[in-house]
Amino acid sequence: MTKKRVGIVGGGIVGTSVAYHLTHYYDDVEVYLFEKNTIGSGTTAKSAGTHCLIDDSVPHDFWSVRLHGFKFYTDLEKKYPGSTGFEKTGTLLIAPYPEYEKYALQAVDLAVASGYQAWYWKDKEKIKEIIPDLILDDVLGAAYCPEDGFFDPTMISSTLARLSREEGAHVYIGTEVTTINMDGNRVTGVDTNKGHFDLDVLVDATGPWEPFFSKKVGLEVPIIHTKAEVFILEPVESLGYPFPVLKYPRFYARKDKENVFICKAHLTMDLNNPDHAGVWDADQLPMTGGTDPYFWDFLTEELMQHYPRLLESSVANDWVGYRAEPRDYMPVLGKTPVEGYILAIGAGGNGVIEGPTIGRDIARLIMTGETSYFLDKLPLSRFEKELEKHHKVTW
Ligand SMILES: Cc1cc2nc3c(=O)[nH]c(=O)nc-3n(C[C@H](O)[C@H](O)[C@H](O)COP(=O)(O)OP(=O)(O)OC[C@H]3O[C@@H](n4cnc5c(N)ncnc54)[C@H](O)[C@@H]3O)c2cc1C
Structure with missing residues (x-):
């Protein structure tokens, strides 16, 4: 044949x-x-490589896609250690408003039903055990899963x-x-x-x-491009705790060796704003640099509100990636x-x-x-x- x-x-x-x-x-x-x-x-x-069991990035309709991906990579990692660069940091997803809280609760349900550990905490002291420096005044609760993290x-x-x-x-x-x-x-x-x-x-x-x-x-x-602008923050003083994947509705962060990788959340992009979305030549993208001040100002405001200690950092690196997607x-x-x-x-x-x-x-x-x-x-x-x-x- x-x-x-x-x-x-x-x-x-x-x-x-x-x-x-x-x-x-x-x-x-x-x-x-x-x-x-x-x-x-x-x-x-250019990717963050996060693959979290509790996350807002792919609708729950497609839970099997998330689960299959996670199992595929972790099985690969077991079979060929080091082959996926998996860092099991866990994920902390903060819920500031009721719709997001509902989403987080369902994410926890799905993870637990699939055999993983995950919790939803209303108790702010529990959340602070993971990241003590967060400002949690306006927060309803947080979902936490210790089993996931990010890949290379x-x-x-x-x-x-x-x-x-x-x-x-x-x-x-x-x-x-x-x-x-x-x-x-x-x-x-x-x-x-x-x-x-x-x-x-x-x-x-x-x-x-x-x-x-x-x-x-x-x-x-x-297909259009949405800009993903990444900043690598180098804290002036070591944070002193293991850094999980941290998800807010408007931004996310993860560890990057001793530093912190931070990016505006994908679903907050305004597709009608030419600073966020368009069609550009990917061959012209430099490997590093090229970020727009808007994205840095946005993240600074978010950190000021939720995590001011992280602003005591220098920017060690930055880059732009184009996410290619339909509307x-x-x-x-x-x-x-x-x-x-x-x-x-x-x-x-x-x-x-x-x-x-x-x-x-x-x-x-x-x-x-x-x-x-x-x-x-x-x-x-x-x-x-x-x-x-x-x-x-x-x-
Ligand atoms: C900052 C950032 C953070 C992200 N974080 C996450 C995350 O946490 N989790 C997640 O799931 N996703 C994340 N993503 C998205 C994810 O990285 C992308 O969806 C994924 O990498 C796309 O892979 P791809 O193979 O489709 O495209 P690419 O990796 O871009 O591969 C396309 C390839 O095609 C090649 N090519 C193009 N034209 C030709 C040609 N004519 N001939 C031969 N080769 C050609 C290019 O050289 C390129 O290598 C992130 C993206 C960015 C930018």
Whole structure:
């Protein structure tokens, strides 16, 4: 039987997960992973890597996605120690208003029902046992889970690329896909700076390059960028307690060796504000620096209100990443009107959490034609009206 030739464009946490699932669960497939830079060097390298069991980043409808991702990475870590860079710091999620409290309570329920330890505390003394320096006057309570934390997403991508290669995948770094070859409406291959490849299927996992990449097949996918601006704070004096992932509705923080990584919360972005959202050239992003004063002022105000001690720090580093996503903040997955062109894009601020499910479900779709709850909820066709404006699309 001839093998299905699947090309994947993008060696971030999403593309490498697709490669891993294709090579580990299916026989009749030849996998080609094209990465124009190095593995995990795009948005994946800029990420906080938090993967918390209690969190507001992915709606509870998709709890199985969160749980599957967490188990996938922690199993990988058990099998290959050090392969995911897991730091089990726990997560403290502060609830300042009733809606958020409800969300936190359900998160605790889900974590406990799934066999993990988690609590919701009204008692402020309990919250202060985790972070003594928080100002809790206007707070209703907090959820705490000691079992989760954050991962190193670039390390995960490298691990998945290595494991895929061991199972026969061809992993090409420094290899840019420049042209997509078509026969009518069907993808037949790609041209790269390292030569031509014949393919049956092409998976677009280009992250923030997507708004430009899919134009090569005439598709305009409604992906925008939201700015994720990170500041690494170096406290003047050691805080003197282990630092968990700290989540407020408007910002989050986690440890970064002896320092603290802090960022404006993803869901607070104003999609109509050009300082927050737009479409920019990801190739122009520097590895570090380039942050806007607005984001620093925003975080300073938050810290002043909730955690003034953290302002007794210098800024050791800062950088900007582009989260690529549609306006509903959920990925765009699966088939397109172009035959053989599959989307694994739009993971926005949740690509680490969603990567294992995207990889699993996209691999199954390609190899068996079967879809899933996640894919069915998040097809490109949910933007049908928007797309019709640009193309004559038949679904
Ligand atoms: C500051 C910040 C914090 C975040 N925190 C979290 C978090 O705590 N938890 C979480 O789950 N998510 C988080 N995210 C989101 C997460 O990091 C992203 O969703 C994820 O990394 C996206 O992965 P990707 O593989 O889709 O894209 P990328 O990592 O950007 O990979 C795309 C790759 O495609 C390659 N490429 C593009 N065009 C071509 C081409 N023509 N040919 C070959 N290669 C090409 C690029 O070089 C790149 O390596 C955060 C993001 C940021 C910026």
